[in-house]
Amino acid sequence: MPRRSPLLGLLLLLATVKASAAVFVVPADSELIDRADAIVIGTVSEIHSEFTVEGPIVTNIDIEVEEVLKGSLERSVPLRLREDGGVIGDFFTAVSGSAHYWTGNRALIFLERTGDRRWRTWGMSLGKFDFVRDSDQRELAVRWATGQADVLAWSPEGHPHEERLRDAALFLAFIRSHGRPAPLQPRLEAAVGGEGSAGYFVDDVRAEELSFLVPVTDAHYPPSAYTSGTFRWKIFDEGGAASYRANGTQSGYDAVGAAQRGLAAWTNDSGSNVNIQYGGTTSAGFVQDSINTIVLNSASDVPSGSVGYARWFGSGTHTYKGETFYSIVEGDVAIKSGLTVSQKVFDEIVTHEIGHTIGFRHSDQGTPASNEAVMKAILTGNYGATLGPWDIEAVRHVYEQTSVLVPPPAPVFTDDPLVPRVTVIKALHLIELRNAVNSWRTAAGLAPVAVWTDPNPAGVTIKAVHILELRNALDPALRAFGRTPAFSGGVAAGQPVLAVHFQELRNQMK
């Protein structure tokens, strides 16, 4: 685990004072340069995902290195990044906040050496910048949100609204000169200014003006608009639940309570079918093992720059509202050890990471966007374990509560069909209809009729009221199943009850 630098500690302290915290704690650029083990400019030549011995899928990203700005790397051999997550056939592993690469992608990449001597992007998507051109053909370096169409441009102070784009040439010059004992060149000196006030920031271009940002104008958002990729749990649709277990606790916090509250926050929204339950404690870790685990005090699983981390695993696909989703089968959360935030913020971190494991993206990194959410990339600290408006909108779009009604089987009748002027109507026919109607009312979630006229019809003349109360009782039950009741002919007091009146009641329920 990287040593926490004094600056990071300061950021956390400030975050506490302001009652806000960051899932990504974004360092100043100069600190990012210092903390990265290497920095390169390169182009992605190949990407392939593979299963690992430990289980989770990883993705190898080969980079043709064009320039090494820091560190000792061979430029002649491709640099291989190994990032968590990936898709192989119907299997996938996803991680929150991971950097997104594609073949041919030229990028500025800050690198982190992992424990097993491999390379990965520093701080997930924090360490990756793409090069784009604005309308004046000026080259900019842009830190994007993962897989989303919005820019991440967090200031070192964590102000969410301060989108900062970087002039690529000046930013690269700053990186190249950073930490060198030699004095800055005069031109750069003017441009750079000093710590935290780098002159390479571009404030005259807004992210929306970058050419390939496509604004979403359709207000009817599909479920996938709210998810990170197309991942969701299928079992909730089938009335199932997922059990999450807590591993450990964290000094100074009601950590297990935070896990319980976070699970309840998502489960208890009345408009969705999400059902994630607290299943007790476990010694299982932040690994793919078919156990949904919330590690509450992790010294090693949370990448640099983050206070929480989530992974989710799946197998197979399913269709939901016309879209194909990978079916999530496991979600794991890791909360960084040694936190200094408030209990409320701790709750919000846990709730946020659990939200990732049920598929949700960051609320402010895509469309529709909102800062009113526990799923905001940088937490507001306002919500704790309570869903914000965006979260509620998301959970109801992706896991809409649809009561799946199953009609009762077609009833077996005596003397079916009834033949007019042939079949003698019996009390048994009436009793069977009453039982069948009550089966339909029960299946539709309606109370069965408790008291019928002439509850024991044996020996009683069949009357219009018997038919009318059957029709009235059956009508709402049929409508609950999307059927439109259709009864021919009125039944009036004093008029004879016909076989057709019985038969059409029967037919409506078949």
Ligand SMILES: [Zn+2]
């Ligand atoms: Zn997140």
